[in-house]
Amino acid sequence: QQIIPRPQNFTIITSKVEGGEKVKMWSECFSHSWYPIEDLTHLLPQEIGIQYGEAFSEYAREIGSLVRRVLGLISTGLGIEEDCLVKILGDEPRLRAQANFYPPCPDPELTLGLPVHTDVNVLTVILQSQVSGLQVIKDGKWIAVPAIPNAFVINLGDQIQVLSNGRFRSVHHRAVTNKLGPRVSMAMFYGPNLETIIGPIEELIDDEHPPRYTSYRFSEFLEEFYKQEGSRRMVKEVFELPN
């Protein structure tokens, strides 16, 4: 019988399961900032930086323009100016990348790759290898997001929920493991920078749609995020207005 070693974590993601027990997630993840997005060369370890820095920068710019296109479509869908969301997020969005590696797991029933969460940013572009593992909650049930070759998955994050005054919701998702083979995913987070003020967009507030959230500086949102532990954080709720 083949013995599969537990992953050596760069960052060990732990999560509290019911009853308060902390469990380790069956994954390795490497997370780094892509800000400023113009030049990544100096952010990477020297050898990698020299070899791949330029390609990474180009990739970041491409992802940036993809996200801005999607933000334009979402704005149009909301009935506001096409560049409204892009303008709010400004020229220096917070761009982070997280590479997730999920080794095969002998008993996937016992653990998760990533616990259930929503992304705190605006939009996330996910590139996944050809092994399914990402799941989203729909009508109270977990459904698998198919791994389509060369396709990106785009997740709505918490800030879209607030900006759209609740018309869009951030997506609860998780990653499961499997016995058969390793899975890799790359999540590219596009979010406000720390100084950006986030709140329901004015055009989306009227008598029928009173503001559902207060406005806050994004750094305040993150402060709240890090204050709360575990995977089921209730961060948006802190900024929710009563009614």
Ligand SMILES: O=C(O)CCC(=O)C(=O)O
């Ligand atoms: O592995 C995946 O598909 C999900 C990754 C993810 O949700 C994250 O990094 O926030």
Ligand SMILES: [Fe+2]
């Ligand atoms: Fe996520």
